[in-house]
Amino acid sequence: MARFLITSALPYINGIKHLGNLAGSMLPADVHARFRRLQGHEVLFLCATDEHGTPAELAAAEAGQDVRAYCDEQHLIQRAAGEGFRLSFDHFGRSSNPQNHALTQHFGERLEAAGLIEERVSKQVYSIDDGRFLPDRYVEGTCPHCAFERARGDQCDNCGRLLDPTDLKNPRSKISGSTNVEVRDTAHLFLKQPLMQDRIRAWVDAATEWPHLARSIAYKWLDEGLIDRAITRDLAWGVKVTKDGAVRPGFENKVYYVWFDAPIEYIAAGAEWAEATGSDWERWWRTDKGASDVTYIEFMGKDNVAFHTVSFPVTIMGSGEPWKLVDRLKAFNWVTWYGGKFSTSEKRGIFMDQALELLPSDYWRWYLMANAPESSDAAFTLEQFQQTVNADLANVFGNFVNRITRFCAAKFDSAVPTGGVAGDLEAKLAADVAARVAALTQHHEEMEFRKAAAELRALWAAGNEYLQVAAPWTAFKTDPAYAAVGVRTGLNLVALFAVLAQPFIPDAAGRVLDVLAVPADRRGWPAPATAALLDLLPQGHPIAPPDVLFAKIEDADVAAWTERFGGG
């Protein structure tokens, strides 16, 4: 038995996530966590909402709420959506919780002790009416190059030139629109990342198991050279900057930058979990306190790779303490909506809460993983969704369960038939199934989700193929003993298929296992080499046909959803 620490990229607090966000980190992380638990391994699966930063403050202001109250509310919404999708987090934390504040301050002070922090004064635009410094993106004005009147502080959208906010003519606050602004001096902490460049590169060099996408992104950053990076901001909402345990002089109105404290929440979520459950979190996160045998796997979208392979490791390694570093990581591309972007502001696409209003989570889980954006962006269309769900879940798997359990109920008194001797066909089936289970297991271990889904589907199809040839409904008339073998084999296939389907479609798989009364100790992931793959159900064991597992998606449904969500 091994130990797996699994984290998913933290969803930002600002609004419910869409299906692309789900498919790009939280869902595959859950599938893998479930797979590892079924194998009997010890798993700690952590996620949290990322709550600090300007966007949260602005969204709260727009909603007319205090930022803390806003985050409280949004956190509950996101947590409910995660539960709706059966995301099996051991803990779903919050970066605004005290554990993260304490750890972020701890890392900040450790980095300073290691000589990696420098305080510098720079010039920044201050909005007198807003009573705050303005982030680059929240200063607008006239471009000094092309006279475009709505240039942003970081870049002019008209001529494309990169700008410094202090260059803008007639600057104004994008927050309030006020032109009552001025340039003021402000001090910030800078993380001297170049000092860590060699250590990070050596670490990436050694990470030969990372996927190509992740390594190439990490090397690109390293090749360009790491730069000193500001890790504080002039904001009220966030982690206070400390020195020797007290608020750092001159930083009374500043906090750590959200990108600095957010990844630390991975660790802090462990601390939250420990506090909530009375467990020990350091045995998962500190190699000097029992975590040396832990395999740490991170899931994320491709936009987050650089932070996970370079920035966060700078924080971790720079602390000089034996924290757990990522061992394996899995990065995803984007799911697109009819070839374009999902967009919150333009209401393009389907969001997690809406999806659950339409269909149970298993439908979405299956489609999003069978079409996971692993090697490139993957297009989501309602038509493709309908076809995939109807074919794979309703016709191939659902119908297989239905046809054999109902035949058993009609002809064998709702019990696993006894007697009869398995023949060549069953031996061939067993060999085929064993090979496919081995392949499926390997795909899961390598986190190849599309391939795993395709292999599982192929197994389901092999079950249908077997039944077609064994044809117990024909044998029943001439050779009842062989019909018994066929039905018994078919029912065992159902049980096996459900066991193997648990990571992808946990609800439906659980229902099948329940109606077959498969005991808990037989629901674990099978060892591929075992001869007992098709022997999960004792002979004479009573079973009951389940209700239809997956109703088909009708054309009328697709038409209605297209109308509502504007696909096509």
Add this chain to the structure above:
RNA sequence: GGUGGCGUAGCUCAGUUGGUUAGAGCGUGGGAUUCAUAACCCCAAGGUCGGUGGUUCAAUUCCACCCGCCACCA
């Protein structure tokens, strides 16, 4: 603009360390079957592997340029 990626059957995608007939699922056409959610099973048709050049005995696979799409640029 810079950097990186992608462009393979009607659709969504595999694959090719350069080498006989380029694969899967869906969709389409035909057949078989009747236990089953008109489901399942079998068979078939469909692609000059974005374009133009180059290297090579041989390129969809390597190189250059072009076109189109996408991401990132702290």
